[in-house]
Amino acid sequence: MKGERKMSEFVMECKNITKSYGHVQALKNITFGLRENEVLGIVGDNGAGKSTLIKIIRGAIEPTSGEIFLRGERVIFHSPRDAMNHGIQCVYQDLALVNKLSVIDNFFLGREIEKDVLGFLPVLNEMAMGEGVLLALREMGYEEIDIEEKISNLSGGQRQAVAIARAVFTEPEPDIVLMDEPTSALSEKGKQKVFQFVEFLKQKHSVILVSHDLNAALQVCDRIIILKLGEIVFESNVHDGLSVQQLISLM
């Protein structure tokens, strides 16, 4: 349902989002907003509803009730493609890369650039795709990556760079980037790399970061929401006084 575009301080708002699976309520009246160039952390224990909420925002599932607004305009996502077309991209926990394909193939997977040959035959425009990847990686400071190299031959940080570049450097350019457990199974050095990525992202985008890692969330987020048994139990700007112990006590 499209109404008049309203001025909103929020890039995205979720209002009264509820998701039920039979008698089980995975989410209950979730209401929050995401501001411009903000990093919002969504934390909570297993079963809190984080994954369900992210799936709804990225269009993988539909809420039982509730609404999502993007810049004041109500939107309904019937598929992840709908969410992508509205400027929501996701960096998945396992990065969703195909190890046996190259950097360039992974970067453009599902959105390959084509050109017409002989006036009717759509073939891959390898030159345009190559330029696109090189530009993206250069802007992220990863110009040393060989774009013909298989993903399986890259380091963990390089793979993450490719996954993030794929989410960010796309048409339409995303307003919102969802990051699902970006620091899981990473070393401290790897985590620091993720924090650098998030700082890079928030210059031009808003970020929702889902994480078990409370230290990481406190370090990189501007605001934190705690989910517990499908409800928001805490919401606060990150400040010096906010500690991991405090967050744990609320989860």
Place this chain on the structure above:
Amino acid sequence: MGNKGLTRILKDIESLVLIGGIIGLVILFSAFEPRFLSLENFRIILETMSVLAILALGLNLLLITGEIDISFTSVLEFSASIVALISSYWHLNTFLTVLIALLGAVAVGIVNGMFVVKLRIPSFLVTLASQAIVGGIVLIICNYRAVLIADQAFLNVFYGRPLGNVATCVYWMVFIAFCLWFLLTKMKFGKWAFATGGNEEAARLMGIPTARVKLLCFILDGCLAGVAGFVLGSRAMSARPLMSTGYLMPAMAAPIMGGASLNGGEGSVPKTLLAVFLLSIITNGVSLLGLEPAYRDILMGTILIIALSIRQLRSLAIL
């Protein structure tokens, strides 16, 4: 060529093994039989490898998506039988005959694909069943005997010699190989097929319709098995049950020797063709030397195991 290009070639162990194997076999067979190393024999090898090549290329496509088909031998016999029966009893024009037979082959591909993508039954099991069913149908419609292919135009199309001494089956093989190479390397469908086999979940998250990709590959595979039936039937000028005996192992071995993985996500048209060429050299050399066919099987199996072992050692970073 820079260092990166050279490194990539050296890392391409499949090609090195295949080319080395071909050179070794050529030296071996020509040492024992001088007739081996002649243009005439080369032509014979190309013509006899065409059926195997078409089958192997179809299977390669499916392996790339992470699936497999062992019913292709029955589909080959099925399409050849349909052609033989139509040409012998109904005398339809060649185009219609080919169309009906091809539709039959495609139908098997569709059924295989639907059971795999809709019901998620492992493709090995689905095609094991369809191999038996289609093979049984062939026995019944052929009445357990050979049926002549009476359509001369059909024979000319698939095994004629309109341009010099080389049979049309070679041109079909080259044309099909080129089309598949183009599809897999120059069109987005190819990337989608590799992604579907390499990481189906990731491919789906990127919006690729993986079920549709697999179904299309099953259809193409069925179609190619049908064309292989046309070629084999034309060469024999007849169709008969179990005429595909001897093709199952090499048709499955060739794409794997060419780099395809049973886990999906890998495969190469040029390297599959190289593998088919190598296997065909074995068949040809054994025949020229007057050895029993069993030696062919022993040699093929040995070379397959060697090729796979080298690849495995490379991936374990021992080499």
